[in-house]
Amino acid sequence: xxxxxxxxxxxxxxxxxxxxxxxxxxxxxxxxxxxxxxxxxxxxxxxxxxxxxxxxxxxxxxxxxxxxxxxxxxxxxxxxxxxxxxxxxxxxxxxxxxxxxxxxxxxxxxxxxxxxxxxxxxxxxxxxxxxxxxxxxxxxxxxxxxxxxxxxxxxxxxxxxxxxxxxxxxxxxxxxxxxxxxxxxxxxxxxxxxxxxxxxxxxxxxxxxxxxxxxxxxxxxxxxxxxxxxxxxxxxxxxxxxxxxxxxxxxxxxxxxxxxxx
Amino acid sequence: xxxxxxxxxxxxxxxxxxxxxxxxxxxxxxxxxxxxxxxxxxxxxxxxxxxxxxxxxxxxxxxxxxxxxxxxxxxxxxxxxxxxxxxxxxxxxxxxxxxxxxxxxxxxxxxxxxxxxxxxxxxxxxxxxxxxxxxxxxxxxxxxxxxxxxxxxxxxxxxxxxxxxxxxxxxxxxxxxxxxxxxxxxxxxxxxxxxxxxxxxxxxxxxxxxxxxxxxxxxxxxxxxxxxxxxxxxxxxxxxxxxxxxxxxxxxxxxxxxxxxxxxxxxxxxxxxxxxxxxxxxxxxxxxxxxxxxxxxxxxxxxxxxxxxxxxxxxxxxxxxxxxxxxxxxxxxxxxxxxxxxxxxxxxxxxxxxxxxxxxxxxxxxxxxxxxxxxxxxxxxxxxxxxxxxxxxxxxxxxxxxxxxxxxxxxxxxxxxxxxxxxxxxxxxxxxxxxxxxxxxxxxxxxxxxxxxxxxxxxxxxxxxxxxxxxxxxxxxxxxxxxxxxxxxxxxxxxxxxxxxxxxxxxxxx
Numbered sequence: 225x226x227x228x229x230x231x232x233x234x235x236x237x238x239x240x241x242x243x244x245x246x247x248x249x250x251x252x253x254x255x256x257x258x259x260x261x262x263x264x265x266x267x268x269x270x271x272x273x274x275x276x277x278x279x280x281x282x283x284x285x286x287x288x289x290x291x292x293x294x295x296x297x298x299x300x301x302x303x304x305x306x307x308x309x310x311x312x313x314x315x316x317x318x319x320x321x322x323x324x325x326x327x328x329x330x331x332x333x334x335x336x337x338x339x340x341x342x343x344x345x346x347x348x349x350x351x352x353x354x355x356x357x358x359x360x361x362x363x364x365x366x367x368x369x370x371x372x373x374x375x376x377x378x379x380x381x382x383x384x385x386x387x388x389x390x391x392x393x394x395x396x397x398x399x400x401x402x403x404x405x406x407x408x409x410x411x412x413x414x415x416x417x418x419x420x421x422x423x424x425x426x427x428x429x430x431x432x433x434x435x436x437x438x439x440x441x442x443x444x445x446x447x448x449x450x451x452x453x454x455x456x457x458x459x460x461x462x463x464x465x466x467x468x469x470x471x472x473x474x475x476x477x478x479x480x481x482x483x484x485x486x
Numbered sequence: 487x488x489x490x491x492x493x494x495x496x497x498x499x500x501x502x503x504x505x506x507x508x509x510x511x512x513x514x515x516x517x518x519x520x521x522x523x524x525x526x527x528x529x530x531x532x533x534x535x536x537x538x539x540x541x542x543x544x545x546x547x548x549x550x551x552x553x554x555x556x557x558x559x560x561x562x563x564x565x566x567x568x569x570x571x572x573x574x575x576x577x578x579x580x581x582x583x584x585x586x587x588x589x590x591x592x593x594x595x596x597x598x599x600x601x602x603x604x605x606x607x608x609x610x611x612x613x614x615x616x617x618x619x620x621x622x623x624x625x626x627x628x629x630x631x632x633x634x635x636x637x638x639x640x641x642x643x644x645x646x647x648x649x650x651x652x653x654x655x656x657x658x659x660x661x662x663x664x665x666x667x668x669x670x671x672x673x674x675x676x677x678x679x680x681x682x683x684x685x686x687x688x689x690x691x692x693x694x695x696x697x698x699x700x701x702x703x704x705x706x707x708x709x710x711x712x713x714x715x716x717x718x719x720x721x722x723x724x725x726x727x728x729x730x731x732x733x734x735x736x737x738x739x740x741x742x743x744x745x746x747x748x749x750x751x752x753x754x755x756x757x758x759x760x761x762x763x764x765x766x767x768x769x770x771x772x773x774x775x776x777x778x779x780x781x782x783x784x785x786x787x788x789x790x791x792x793x794x795x796x797x798x799x800x801x802x803x804x805x806x807x808x809x810x811x812x813x814x815x816x817x818x819x820x821x822x823x824x825x826x827x828x829x830x831x832x833x834x835x836x837x838x839x840x841x842x843x844x845x846x847x848x849x850x851x852x853x854x855x856x857x858x859x860x861x862x863x864x865x866x867x868x869x870x871x872x873x874x875x876x877x878x879x880x881x882x883x884x885x886x887x888x889x890x891x892x893x894x895x896x897x898x899x900x901x902x903x904x905x906x907x908x909x910x911x912x913x914x915x916x917x918x919x920x921x922x923x924x925x926x927x928x929x930x931x932x933x934x935x936x937x938x939x940x941x942x943x944x945x946x947x948x949x950x951x952x953x954x955x956x957x958x959x960x961x962x963x964x965x966x967x968x969x970x971x972x973x974x975x976x977x978x979x980x981x982x983x984x985x986x987x988x989x990x991x992x993x994x995x996x
Contacts (some may be wrong), residue, residue, distance in 0.1 A: 306911040307909055333886065338907065338909070347867065358863055365858070450928065458909075
């Protein structure tokens with residue numbers, strides 16, 4: 225085996241290179257007897273997690289959004305779920321990573337600064353099935369962060385128990401499948417991208433490696449009610465990592481979400 | 487010493503037919519030229535399996551000789567695409583090439599030894615490049631264009647009939663080295679040259695049969711008797727080829743075409759056709775290291791008019807499946823006015839962008855992968871719904887557009903991301919939702935009646951902020967905007983148009 229091949233296979237060479245060049249079978253003997261071993265120093269290490277843009281939340285997540293895993297933000301309207309999604313995209317794109325935003329609600333506003341839009345692919349699917357397929361395609365293309373915004377897509381209405389379903393011979397709407405999250409988790413793990421899902425209620429469940437829950441606090445207003453100088457200044461919220469595969473749930477993190485003038 | 491290679495595709499109509507329909511390769515096939523005004527069809531060329539079928543026979547005669555004969559009409563669209571493919575095969579080997587006729591390309595083979603090796607390796611590479619685009623080629627390499635063509639014609643008897651997954655294979659080559667040139671020419675019959683009939687007859691009357699006999703004649707008297715043609719013939723017989731190569735620029739478009747024997751009235755037969763055309767385009771683009779930046783579709787309709795449409799690609803691509811889906815979307819969205827009799831697909835190429843994969847960091851998206859992903863997403867949801875988000879340069883609240891996704895290269899040394907401010911974001915409602923808003927006597931909103939959850943008692947509000955836009959037009963837009971908090975916690979941005987008094991909700995703060 226040539227020395228370059230040894231280096232390419234991340235094997236630590238403990239003998240002088242001259243001896244290996246002269247005797248190509250020496251390394252095979254050393255490999256057989258276990259005198260050479262894989263060097264952890266040159267093997268690819270664990271890739272750095274992606275920041276959410278909120279250092280305290282990164283710490284609660286054990287460094288940030290882990291590549292190759294699913295993460296979920298569960299937040300009611302006004303609690304800052306979209307703000308956290310934007311902050312994660314902003315942190316990743318400004319670090320030079322390529323990101324994809326799957327936005328079936330067509331709700332993204334590109335005007336506010338903070339996201340390097342050149343590194344963001346914006347896809348606007350027409351229905352949830354297309355959204356899940358689009359997320360799968362983006363993960364297969366090795367985008368570092370794929371954000372799936374399901375915040376404006378309400379949960380399917382539950383059918384009461386004991387009700388007989390009338391079967392009609394008509395074209396049914398496309399179904400996302402039995403478990404799209406299993407498929408997406410496999411895609412994320414295989415291709416090394418992080419998938420961040422924003423929803424109003426828990427959607428990903430146990431398929432997510434971490435679930436971030438946000439609670440809405442009071443809104444902040446300036447000026448007297450009805451007065452001419454009254455302004456919406458922002459919102460207070462509380463965030464917490466409610467579930468994590470390798471870490472205990474975090475304590476509540478108070479968040480202040482100021483509002484910039486649109 | 488100049489070295490010229492000649493790539494010649496004999497029986498171009500036959501190659502074009504098998505290239506378009508590879509399943510015909512094993513059948514006794516003949517390509518026929520339909521006669522004018524209902525005249526008899528004549529055989530142009532036939533596969534060796536069709537024993538006894540010769541060019542010039544009528545179709546009836548050919549069928550009488552070979553009852554299992556399969557015939558196809560000569561198709562200018564197919565032949566044009568096959569000739570283009572031959573040019574691209576030459577371009578894949580050398581950047582300096584000249585198309586002398588359909589299926590006949592000369593290229594400069596000097597200096598290719600570092601890439602391929604000796605002349606034989608260059609010729610072998612040309613044969614392989616032609617096979618990759620589905621063509622069976624005879625290749626000759628010699629010191630000049632005429633000599634290279636003679637060498638290619640000398641290689642033609644060695645051609646075999648092989649079927650490859652791209653079309654026809656079994657090419658052959660002949661290399662004429664400088665020291666072999668005299669011997670090669672001496673044995674060539676004069677019939678191998680494209681001489682006029684009159685000159686052929688004169689030479690026959692002189693008792694000349696080969697080029698070697700011509701080369702032994704004195705040049706002066708030969709030129710005196712035969713004129714300039716005689717002088718050229720004498721120089722060629724001695725291996726002095728003065729014709730220079732005139733390189734052509736690389737083709738700006740890659741075209742594939744097909745004609746239908748009937749009018750296609752639905753999308754299904756066209757899909758089959760496009761799939762075959764895209765397969766061939768993909769092979770040609772891949773052989774040149776190119777991708778399609780834009781796809782042009784031309785449909786010849788039953789009334790002989792052409793329906794042209796451009797399929798805009800969000801990113802360069804050459805994967806067949808997404809391109810096929812995009813074509814389908816383009817035609818289904820605006821069906822042609824009548825049946826389709828011929829299809830022509832044209833790809834505008836751009837160089838494939840390759841990048842260096844990192845040694846130790848995680849592997850990111852390559853440009854090819856990105857292009858394919860954008861193509862697949864465009865095919866899934868439409869090209870106008872995928873791309874880089876941009877804010878339009880005009881005053882429209884929460885407006886957004888998509889532009890072509892062309893990310894800059896990744897930074898050399900990735901740094902820790904700078905801190906990001908967590909700010910309340912606006913979720914745009916596109917289009918804005920209309921609502922009914924009840925106000926008090928001072929104009930302060932009290933109740934919002936909107937669809938779904940976008941309604942309720944107003945617990946806090948701010949505004950109005952008046953904006954007048956497009957005041958330079960006849961229909962200026964004047965609105966009053968409000969921030970509203972609905973009972974239940976929903977924060978809205980609502981606006982009232984001053985002229986009509988109608989309200990709409992533009993965004994939700996989240």
